[in-house]
Amino acid sequence: KQEVTQIPAALSVPEGENLVLNCSFTDSAIYNLQWFRQDPGKGLTSLLLIQSSQREQTSGRLNASLDKSSGRSTLYIAASQPGDSATYLCAPLNQAGTALIFGKGTTLSVSS
Amino acid sequence: DTAVSQTPKYLVTQMGNDKSIKCEQNLGHDTMYWYKQDSKKFLKIMFSYNNKELIINETVPNRFSPKSPDKAHLNLHINSLELGDSAVYFCASSQGMTSNYGYTFGSGTRLTVV
Numbered sequence: 001k002q003e004v005t006q007i008p009a010a011l012s013v014p015e016g017e018n019l020v021l022n023c024s025f026t027d028s029a030i031y032n033l034q035w036f037r038q039d040p041g042k043g044l045t046s047l048l049l050i051q052s053s054q055r056e057q058t059s060g061r062l063n064a065s066l067d068k069s070s071g072r073s074t075l076y077i078a079a080s081q082p083g084d085s086a087t088y089l090c091a092p093l094n095q096a097g098t099a100l101i102f103g104k105g106t107t108l109s110v111s112s
Numbered sequence: 113d114t115a116v117s118q119t120p121k122y123l124v125t126q127m128g129n130d131k132s133i134k135c136e137q138n139l140g141h142d143t144m145y146w147y148k149q150d151s152k153k154f155l156k157i158m159f160s161y162n163n164k165e166l167i168i169n170e171t172v173p174n175r176f177s178p179k180s181p182d183k184a185h186l187n188l189h190i191n192s193l194e195l196g197d198s199a200v201y202f203c204a205s206s207q208g209m210t211s212n213y214g215y216t217f218g219s220g221t222r223l224t225v226v
Contacts (some may be wrong), residue, residue, distance in 0.1 A: 031210045036217075043202065043219035051212070087153065089214075098209045099145060099168050102155040 002027045002094050012109045013080055021075040021106045026065035028071045030092040034100065035064050035075050039085040044089065048075070049050030080110045115139050116218040118203050124224045125193055132201040133188045133221045135203030141216075143167075143184035143209055146178060149220070161186055162209055193225045 013019055023033075032051045036044040048057045048064040048101045050073070056065040073090060085108045091095040091100040116137045121158065125131050145168075146158040160168040161180040175191040190197060203218040 032214070033211070034214050044204075044217040046216065049214040053172055074188050089155070093211055097168070099157040099160050100204075100211075100215055101157070104152075 002097065002101045003094065004090060004092065004101055006088075006090055006103035006106050008106060009104065010107045010109075012111065015081060015110055015112050017080050017110075018076070018078050019080055019108075021077070021088050021090075021108070023073040023075070023094045023103055025071045025073075025090075025091075025101075027096075028068050029093055029095040030068060031095055033064075033066055033073050033074075033090065035090040036089045036091065038089060038105070039086045040060075047088075077108075080108075082110050082112045084108060085110050113138060115182050115216050116203055116205055118201075118218040120221060121219065122222050122224075124174060127193055127195060127225055129190045129193050130189070131193060131198065131223070132190070133201055133203075133223070135186045135188070135218060137184055137203075137205040137216070139205055139207075139216060141205040141207045142183050143205040143206045143211070144180065144183075145206075145215070146186065146188050147217075149202060151199070154185040155202070158184075159188075190223075195201075195225050198223055198225045212226070 024071045034049045035047040050066045061078040087105040089105045091102045143162045145160045160179045166181045180186045202222045204215045206215045
């Protein structure tokens, strides 16, 4: 059964820092992996989707990498801003089970 | 236009009542899901439907019954509500079970049982 771990659970940084959020998963047989952000009391916003054949995806200041064989993905946020404050969720899509399985997220706070 | 819409956004009800949450997507997707986010913010899959057929039914009490009248709709009916059912319920959709373009989530329904 897929288990997803996100480290750190919480992170506080000053504005302008580059940071890395880590995600690990136990079953490497995945179709793809999706990163989301969730603002307090809100729904999930998709940030990046990486297919199993890809190594990374970029969108603006965000870059996500995938190392399927080792069961790891990282989300890199460049030049963080207070508006980046949110909970970031990692979710691989298993080949067996066929539904996104979520980690518990990393709660990011960026101070100005 | 909202891609995945859920109604109601908030639902406060007494123990023992029966309630429904509705979900509609206008993305033309053929697969829809219900997730539950508990008080610790952990998201867990409950059900998934592909072309109106139940695909995933995780360990969820029988009091929860999903209904998919067509590919664009997936409703969740809950009987005999309990305090522990209080949570945020999210609907999502994707194109195909392998979801090559990812999942799209609704904004959630916050259910409070008193």
